[in-house]
Amino acid sequence: MALKHIVVGGGTGFIGSQLIKSLSLEGVSCTCISRMPGPNRISWNDLESYGLPENTSAVINVAGQNVLDPMQRWSPGFKQNVRNSRVKTTKALADAVKSTKATVFATISGVAYYKPNDTVYTEESKCEPYDFLSRLTHDWEEAAKLSEDCNIRQVTIRSGVVLGRSGGMIKQIYLPFFLGLGGPIGTGNQYMPWIHITDLVNMFTFALKNSNVHGILNGVAPQLITNKEFTKAFAVAMKRPAVMPLPSFVLQILFSEERAKIMLEGQKVIPKRVTEMGFQYQYPNIENACKQLV
Template sequence: NTVLVGGGRGFIGSHLCKVLRNKQFDVKIISRMPGPNHLTWHDIEQCGLPARTRAVVNVAGQNVLDPTKRWTAGFKQNVWNSRVRTTATLTKAIIDATDKPKSYVTISGVGVYKPNPLKEYVEDDVTEEFDFFSKLGIAWEKAAKLPENLSQCRQVTVRSGVVLGRDGGMIKQLYLPFFLGLGGPVGSGSQYLPWIHIEDLARLIVFAIEMEGVDGVLNGVAPQTITNKEFADTFAKVLWRPAVLPLPESVLNTIFNKERAKLLTQGQKVLPKRTQAVGFNYVYPDIKSACEELVL
């Protein structure tokens, strides 16, 4: 009953592994670092999937919004390869395996949907390449595609919004400024902020692993759509702080480079239509309950 998790030491990966272990799955992590109960990407390339692998997941990826890393061609290549190449390695290992896993779940981002204040995106919408992150998202999802005739293994792609959890991602970076009363919306704050609580994302991935009959794309976003300003106001309120200091777009463009800052300065309205239709239930469907958990 082994589940193989690429990137299992990361923010999403560690929460996912915890949920899996609580459900008595035997979890094996793939990491760049060798270690106890860890396989490396090289091990998978050389030896394929471990015996009795029931499910394969990939949540690996170089942190894009690392302010210490300049947005150079080399770093962009790392951002790309750490997602597309690791996914392609797992896809090939599944194709080559004689004993196939039952399910293969990978993550991608809502960056495949073009920000448009007039549009609500659902899973069936056609995606197009319009910038670096949409090209990356499309290549990442393509790398996870199994051949049509490989029917023994179900494949699911979770297109995740911004993941909210105390110990990683956006909240880890915003907690201190908001705690100090220095938080606020990004720019005008009118851009959408597709989001999901970490616990729901980990549960959604496990749901995708276990649920017979579910395949294709599931939007990994909460059903309540909010703007960046609504997020800032709610998060500040649960901390009993004001959220009056907007973070100017120009500052983010300077720190991150405009191409990368778009992840913060723009946003799309995304609904989890299929995710709900296939029966997934959220523990944190609204931003207030999610933010209350974040400050517990």
């Protein structure tokens, strides 16, 4: 499809800002939905009151409060904010997009949908909710669903850990690794489904442009790695040692046991449908991805 005007929910965040930058370089005009005012932006209240711009041809939602914000205590209030920032925004856009001429609605969710164990998960794998984050992911995806008689194509990308220099995990660990204080998390043996920010942005663009792309896509690189393997690759790229493991109990104290699980447990997730559809990764292996991050 020809991309004309795209509305991006959460367009000021780590992923959203990169999406808008990439689309703008292709000559696509974008409107960002954000809590912060600015040019080419509307607020979530504006969306509720006035709907989407008339010229909207596609809608993407990547809004979501950072679950691992170290400045936020894992309180009932913060958990509700985490939930609202994903489920409510997605539902608001799902309701609004039906009144436009948009042809595609693309949303993000997470690999927390899959339960950590030895199973190798593809997009066809089904998992029941088992904790707060998996329930959140199920509800997040449910909020995006349009009615069966709606002609708008839907895509949901279940993202792994997004690696990019300007945000996410890399922004948090860059200084400790630079100072030689990096190391594996816990045992380091947990699997770490990951994707480079460039590939995630390109996957969204691929989904928008190709009318045969629909349904669930696993937004992960094709290479299965453990946290220990990531740590080694990142340390080599930075030319620094990484021999100081971060013990599990420290994470549980800093983030709470429930949040620490995100870093201490991982899933084996492969992008079966993504590769079958012909998507080409720029960073399919962790060594090359890490070299670009330093």
